[in-house]
Amino acid sequence: MIVNPNERIPCRIFDRASDASIAAAQEIAALIRQCAANDRPCVLGLVSGSSPVNVYQELVRMHREESLSFANVFTFNLDEYFPMQPHELQSVARFMQEHLFEHVDIPADQIHLLDGSLPRDEIATHCHQFEQSIRNLGGIALQLLGINRAGHIGVNEPGSDRSCRTRMITLDQVTRTDAASDFFGAENVPRHALTMGVGTILEAKQILLLAFGEGKADIVKRTVEGFAGSSVPSTFLQDHPATVLLLDAAAASNLTRVQSPWLLGEVAWDEATIRRAVIDLSEATGKAILKLTDADYNEQGLQDLLAAHGSAYDINLRIFRQLHSTITGWPGGKPAHAKQVGDRPGNRDDIFPKRIVLFSPHPDDDVISMGGTLIRLVDQGHEVHVAYQTSGNIAVFDEDALRYAEFVDDFCRRFDLRPTGLDELADHVDTFLRNKKAGQIDSEQVQNIKGLIRRSEAREGARCCGVADEHLHFLDLPFYQTGRVKKSPISEADLKITIDLLQRIQPHQIYAAGDLSDPHGTHRTCLSVILQSCLRCQDDPWYSSAAVWLYRGAWQEWAPHQIEMAVPLSPEEVQRKRMAIFKHQSQKDRALFPGSDAREFWQRAEARNAETARRYDALGLAEYAAIEGFVRWDGQSGIEL
Known part of the structure; x- marks a missing residue:
């Protein structure tokens, strides 16, 4: 795989997200064992969310099947919503218990979580104590990170300075929208959170950032190939000496080495690469494929393609025919009477x-x-x-369920139909939905x-x-x-x-x-x-x-x-x-x-x-x-x- 010299953070690309997660878990496990062998504490910075779930699952498996002990591990989690009780469904504390802590042998007093249940006037002191606890243990040895579409790390939103420390922050609209599904609506997402600062994160000796799926492709490219600045806090990782991004193929799809490898050096011109290069060239020049010239290919760095596969005319015609063959008005194939000479392959089955x-x-x-x-x-x-x-x-929406339940109740009353249990059901639905709390699971x-x-x-x-x-x-x-x-x-x-x-x-x-x-x-x-x-x-x-x-x-x-x-x-x-x-x-x-x-x-x-x-x-x-x-x-x- 060609590596882009403009990649300012090393990236490892895996076919599957699960492979990247296993690689991250293996790095963490190796560090835990190394620290244990040297009789040292292993200080980990951990993250919640969908990206690290398989990492924690693999660590739990190693604990159960390979005797990986967490007895020497001290953890610090990146963030927590505010206000948030630790038992609530959306809390980081509950997430970590369910996915890792309750399944391994880590002592409870070695777990450090930001507390979203504290009174507001105690937050500054709590954040200071959190930072001091990290320093007392000699700093974080390995920090695990995720990333959102705006490029925040922790919940350091765009505009966060590279030197900021653990603090309360106001969540921006992108973060609240992304979290809406967890809270059954954006209006229920807390407006504030506690987070490690960018400066705190950058002091970790090693950083692993996980990014999976097509939805992360744009921000991965900006983080890795863009310029560092507070508008995209994740770009500050470019200055960290030991940061690695672990990506699945989808999250890496916009990196230059994947999207346009011909711009970086010699490539193997298979059919998929040729097709992508010609389509990109057509869209970049604003010309239809059959209008592209040798000069267009040369000016866009595609000289090697011409050298390997002939003139622009031949390549243009080849790709045009491929694209034309994809178009069909008969997705299930044609009946015999509708078949014609020259039909596309998908239309010729029997x-x-x-x-x-x-x-x-x-x-x-x-x-x-x-x-x-x-x-x-x-x-x-x-x-x-x-x-x-x-x-x-x-x-x-709850009001839709209530409206349908009321319709059934009114219908049965009007026509004197009272099925067994209907009154109890109607009472339950009415009482439950009118008293339901934000984020509460439905009965x-x-x-x-x-x-x-x-x-x-x-x-x-x-x-x-x-x-x-x-x-x-x-x-x-x-x-x-x-x-x-x-x-x-x-x-x-x-x-x-x-x-x-x-x-x-x-x-x-x-x-x-x-x-x-x-x-x-x-x-x-x-x-x-x-x-x-x-x-x-x-x-x-x-x-x-x-x-x-x-x-x-x-x-x-x-x-x-x-x-x-x-x-x-x-x-x-x-x-x-x-x-x-x-x-x-x-x-x-x-x-x-x-x-x-x-x-x-x-x-x-x-x-x-x-x-x-x-x-x-x-x-x-x-x-x-x-x-x-x-x-x-x-x-x-x-x-x-």
Whole structure:
């Protein structure tokens, strides 16, 4: 791998986030053992959040299976919300207990946590004592960090000085938006937090920063290749002599050595690299692919490509034909009477109509992400099944659940229908929701009501696309059923439900969400369930003719150099897709968990589909109203399994 000389912080790139997590855990374990061998305390700075979960899981495994002792370990956690009681679901204290401390042999008095439950007038003294405790132990030997989209470390927000110490800070809107899912709405996120200062962090002898997923790619590039400054606090790490970033392939995707390796030296010109280079060149020059000249290639540092693969004309034509071959209005293939000489490969198979399963992680991802393609598949005569993997019940506002419960109660009263237990249920729902605290987990009854709301909306959205009711499958995968944003690990039960469905339908096409920037992690988990299930089915006779296609749209979109099947949509199909999304009324106008994009889901989807079409048009291909893009899973991708 070529290394960019402009990378101001060393980076290690791994195929999978789990591999990076194991590498971090091994470094920490080696330090613990080294300190123990020398009869010294091992002082660790720790971080909470999704990134370090697998690090702590691996450390716990080493403790249980490899006798890794934490008896000599002293820990200092980076931050804590204020105000925050240590037992609350969102507290760093609870996170650390659940993921590490209660599973290893670390003495309680060697754990140091910032206390968000203190009175405000005691915070300054508490922060000073926290700093003094670090100094008394000789400083932090290894600091583990994560990073958010704004580049904060700890919760040192943009504007934090490189010399700042442990203190209370006001959280900015990006941080509060990112934390909204944990608190069931941005309005419930505390406005303040306690955090180690940048200066405190930079005094650690060694720093490991974890960054995973496409959502971190932009800030990783700015941190590593940008200039240091307080507007992006993570860039201060450039001046630290022993900082290393541990990245998965997605988080590293915008680094120059990954995105444009030809700018750094000699590369192996495989098909994927050539395609990306030519598309980048076309977009950089503002020229359609077939208009690019030898001079354009030379001026953009692509002389080696010309030398290895001929003239600009030959390369242009080759890539243009590749891109043109991705476009199909028949995503499920054509019937015999519609086939033509010169049809694209995907349209020439002999199976028509097909059995198709579209897996939707939440009850609306099917129509948001590939509603236009779904409409086409149904209209073209395929047997289309939609499998909703989770109930989506945590994403319903309390007032919606209360409104539906009141409707049922009023309906039964009007028609003198009083099913057994209805009065008790109505009283419970009313009392619970009117007295519910911010971030409190819903009762089982309320979760069921919210799940039924999402289920009824899913039916209407699918019907709008023409899918038959008997082809809708509500899987309610067990991993999701916690009532919290934090979910359970994938179990054999999740796999069995999915495998049973696949073996019953025996599909020729499987569509799955590859939108891994979902900030809540459900998409990634749902995809892992599907791919593991496919691997379990790979020896079944039916599977040999099955293709797995990955869609995106709710949180991001495939880039043209990635797309292997591009399904164009007419203006009428765009409108039908919008109406299908509108059926999800509980997510309309304002979603409970909108993520970092303030637009409604239908607006995001239309804008992304239109942008894909615009990019195809600018590359010199046909002009369409919108395009939904897909990538085929080859059975070997780096998705976490």
